[in-house]
Amino acid sequence: MFKNTIDLLSQTIKNWALLQHLTKRDISNRYKGSYGGIVWSFLNPILLLTVYTIVFSVIMKSRWGLPNEGRIDFAIVLFAGLICFNMYADTTNRATTVIRDNKNYVKKVVFPLSLLPLISLNSTFFTGIVSFIILTLTVAFTKGLHSPSVILLPLLWVPLYFMTLGMSYLISSIAVYIRDVAQVVSLFNMMFMFLSPIFFPLERMPEALQRVAALNPIAEVVTQTRNILIFDGSFSWTGYIQCLLISIVLLQMGISTFYLLKKGFADVI
Amino acid sequence: MSSKNVISIKNLSKCYHIYQKPIDRILARWMPWKKRDFWALQNIDFSIGKGETVAIIGKNGSGKSTLLQLICGTLQATSGEVRVQGRIAALLELGAGFDLESTGRENVYINGMLLGMTQVEIRREFDKIEAFADIGDFIDQPVKTYSSGMFVRLAFAVIAHASPDILIIDEALAVGDIFFVQKCMRFIREFKKKGTILFVSHDTSAVTSLCDRAVWLDNGQMKMLGSAKEVSERYLAFQHAKDRSSETGEEILDKPNYNREAILSTTTNIRDCRQDMLNDSNLKNEIRLVELGSANNGYGTGKAKITHVNLLQDGQSVASIIGGENVSLEIVVDVSEQLESVIAGFYFKDRLGQRLFGDNTYLSYLHEPISVTPGELMVAIFKFRMPILPVGDYSIDVALASGDQDNHTQHHWIHDAATFKSLSSSVASGLVGIPMESIKFLKANDGV
Numbered sequence: 066m067f068k069n070t071i072d073l074l075s076q077t078i079k080n081w082a083l084l085q086h087l088t089k090r091d092i093s094n095r096y097k098g099s100y101g102g103i104v105w106s107f108l109n110p111i112l113l114l115t116v117y118t119i120v121f122s123v124i125m126k127s128r129w130g131l132p133n134e135g136r137i138d139f140a141i142v143l144f145a146g147l148i149c150f151n152m153y154a155d156t157t158n159r160a161t162t163v164i165r166d167n168k169n170y171v172k173k174v175v176f177p178l179s180l181l182p183l184i185s186l187n188s189t190f191f192t193g194i195v196s197f198i199i200l201t202l203t204v205a206f207t208k209g210l211h212s213p214s215v216i217l218l219p220l221l222w223v224p225l226y227f228m229t230l231g232m233s234y235l236i237s238s239i240a241v242y243i244r245d246v247a248q249v250v251s252l253f254n255m256m257f258m259f260l261s262p263i264f265f266p267l268e269r270m271p272e273a274l275q276r277v278a279a280l281n282p283i284a285e286v287v288t289q290t291r292n293i294l295i296f297d298g299s300f301s302w303t304g305y306i307q308c309l310l311i312s313i314v315l316l317q318m319g320i321s322t323f324y325l326l327k328k329g330f331a332d333v334i
Numbered sequence: 335m336s337s338k339n340v341i342s343i344k345n346l347s348k349c350y351h352i353y354q355k356p357i358d359r360i361l362a363r364w365m366p367w368k369k370r371d372f373w374a375l376q377n378i379d380f381s382i383g384k385g386e387t388v389a390i391i392g393k394n395g396s397g398k399s400t401l402l403q404l405i406c407g408t409l410q411a412t413s414g415e416v417r418v419q420g421r422i423a424a425l426l427e428l429g430a431g432f433d434l435e436s437t438g439r440e441n442v443y444i445n446g447m448l449l450g451m452t453q454v455e456i457r458r459e460f461d462k463i464e465a466f467a468d469i470g471d472f473i474d475q476p477v478k479t480y481s482s483g484m485f486v487r488l489a490f491a492v493i494a495h496a497s498p499d500i501l502i503i504d505e506a507l508a509v510g511d512i513f514f515v516q517k518c519m520r521f522i523r524e525f526k527k528k529g530t531i532l533f534v535s536h537d538t539s540a541v542t543s544l545c546d547r548a549v550w551l552d553n554g555q556m557k558m559l560g561s562a563k564e565v566s567e568r569y570l571a572f573q574h575a576k577d578r579s580s581e582t583g584e585e586i587l588d589k590p591n592y593n594r595e596a597i598l599s600t601t602t603n604i605r606d607c608r609q610d611m612l613n614d615s616n617l618k619n620e621i622r623l624v625e626l627g628s629a630n631n632g633y634g635t636g637k638a639k640i641t642h643v644n645l646l647q648d649g650q651s652v653a654s655i656i657g658g659e660n661v662s663l664e665i666v667v668d669v670s671e672q673l674e675s676v677i678a679g680f681y682f683k684d685r686l687g688q689r690l691f692g693d694n695t696y697l698s699y700l701h702e703p704i705s706v707t708p709g710e711l712m713v714a715i716f717k718f719r720m721p722i723l724p725v726g727d728y729s730i731d732v733a734l735a736s737g738d739q740d741n742h743t744q745h746h747w748i749h750d751a752a753t754f755k756s757l758s759s760s761v762a763s764g765l766v767g768i769p770m771e772s773i774k775f776l777k778a779n780d781g782v
Contacts, residue, residue, distance in 0.1 A: 080447070082447055082452065082453050083444070083447040083448070086443060086444065086447065086453075087444070090433070090436060090440065090444075094435060094436075097435065169431060169432075170431070171408070172403070172408055173408065173426050173431065174408070174424070174426070174431035174445075174448055175406055175407050175408060175422070175424070175448065176431070176448060328410045329410070331403070331408055331409045331410070332350060332351075332409070332410075
């Protein structure tokens with residue numbers, strides 16, 4: 066079981082330069098041919114945040130229910146949740162086609178296939194982290210960062226990264242055999258979005274759903290991100306470790322499935 | 335022994351499961367009748383030593399590419415094992431590892447890294463790779479704008495500089511122009527001195543000139559393993575025999591039923607003065623009979639049928655002849671209706687269908703036209719010196735007609751009744767070479 070994980074690690078180290086190169090290419094390919102180039106990576110979240118502020122805070126006058134809530138608060142809280150969730154959703158959506166899209170690497174050259182989901186994950190995370198930087202700066206300028214625990218923010222990305230990678234491995238390898246996975250994943254992600262407290266606080270969920278959501282690492286990551294960045298700056302180590310463990314289990318499951326199914330890729334594609 | 339083998343293949347088999355519907359792929363686990371097995375390779379067993387050059391030959395669908403993919407590791411064997419020692423560089427298909435959106439330069443880096451080079455190595459070799467590929471400014475254009483020739487140039491250039499231990503070349507080189515193919519061949523010959531090569535080709539002349547050994551695959555089975563020359567000759571002979579019997583759908587006698595020796599009389603040979611020298615050199619103009627075409631590929635009234643077309647040398651039907659030597663073209667005709675003034679003839683054509691030469695029996699029998707009765711067997715024999723042919727493919731059309739030179743009815747015309755390959759040639763220019771009886775080049779004041 067751990068043999069695969071060790072193999073994955075050694076493959077990644079061996080092909081480090083290749084992984085770096087392909088990730089860079091994946092990021093730059095997104096903006097290839099556009100005049101803005103990499104600037105879009107920064108412009109996008111800024112514009113998105115502006116739109117959210119106007120729509121939710123100004124037009125719809127939505128309130129999160131914070132004491133002395135300001136105009137921009139709802140948009141910031143929403144944005145913090147969406148960044149985390151989109152990292153997961155974008156990567157898993159891409160995972161449904163990532164192997165098929167690289168037919169040549171499967172059939173015609175000797176290529177470490179386990180890198181493919183990793184490349185798309187890294188490239189989405191790059192965008193996510195840029196968004197986080199914009200968000201942090203916005204919070205710093207509008208409300209001020211009042212807790213030193215902000216430095217723990219990168220720590221929260223670890224379970225998110227593990228979980229997303231695990232699901233990517235699982236989804237990408239099954240999708241090679243069953244194309245319907247693509248439909249299932251986009252539906253599931255939609256449901257998942259409402260199971261994570263993106264648009265509303267966790268406390269507003271029904272009791273039963275709250276217990277399910279507690280097992281969802283994304284919910285935990287989103288809640289804790291808001292806590293340290295926007296709310297009271299509290300950080301729950303027990304909650305963190307629990308969600309880290311769940312994400313490691315998911316990663317391990319994903320890797321095992323991927324290695325099991327990988328052998329037949331060339332036959333099916 | 336085993337330590338010297340860089341590739342050893344033991345009892346290797348590859349089975350593809352074929353399903354009617356995609357869902358059967360899952361159901362087959364519990365319902366085995368839902369799948370059909372297709373054995374692409376069965377019980378392949380051989381090994382390749384360090385420094386050897388081995389060819390894999392076989393017709394399309396015989397399992398050549400599957401075998402290469404198994405060796406490269408892109409496919410998993412169903413049973414048996416492949417053991418490879420050393421770094422493999424494979425040119426399996428035209429620029430397969432290329433990303434179409436990226437530039438040639440980026441692709442050199444990606445492909446180089448896939449072949450196990452480090453970024454530093456690639457940077458060091460980059461100028462050489464660029465020079466080898468010789469595609470000019472296109473190196474900084476996305477490869478989707480490349481022609482197929484440019485693709486293979488760049489792909490080969492990377493492989494050539496990745497310093498692999500084992501080089502695997504699938505028929506990809508066929509698209510390059512002559513200069514590039516020559517460049518690749520020079521590289522391959524150079525590489526042969528230190529590395530191991532696995533080579534797949536239909537071109538048996540390239541196989542014989544390049545490889546030490548050859549493996550012949552037929553329907554996934556290993557039919558023969560031996561010296562490259564022996565295997566490719568047997569392969570050609572086999573294909574030839576198979577084409578003859580399968581296409582005409584009837585048993586063909588090797589020798590038609592008449593006294594051939596009595597008709598073929600010997601005449602004095604006129605030989606090229608350099609013939610013996612040439613025949614001993616690699617310029618020997620060997621022309622190989624590749625296949626006797628199908629009798630169906632033609633037209634005519636059907637009142638007569640050409641049953642055999644053979645090339646004879648010393649009274650024997652041969653599969654290869656040497657340009658500049660005497661040969662006889664034998665056309666055997668089965669006549670089914672009464673015909674007056676029959677003429678048999680042939681055209682010798684090059685690859686483009688250009689008629690190089692041809693002749694018929696009309697003038698020789700002008701004063702005593704031949705008439706035939708049903709059931710008669712006619713034999714036409716044209717004895718001539720085979721011109722020396724430039725390297726390439728050739729074919730013969732044969733025909734039987736009745737009438738005269740200008741006004742005649744075709745009873746049976748067969749297109750490409752026989753096709754030939756000229757493997758090497760001393761022809762310097764022109765469509766054909768003519769045997770030179772003597773060549774002198776002297777200083778005139780020596781008084782000769």
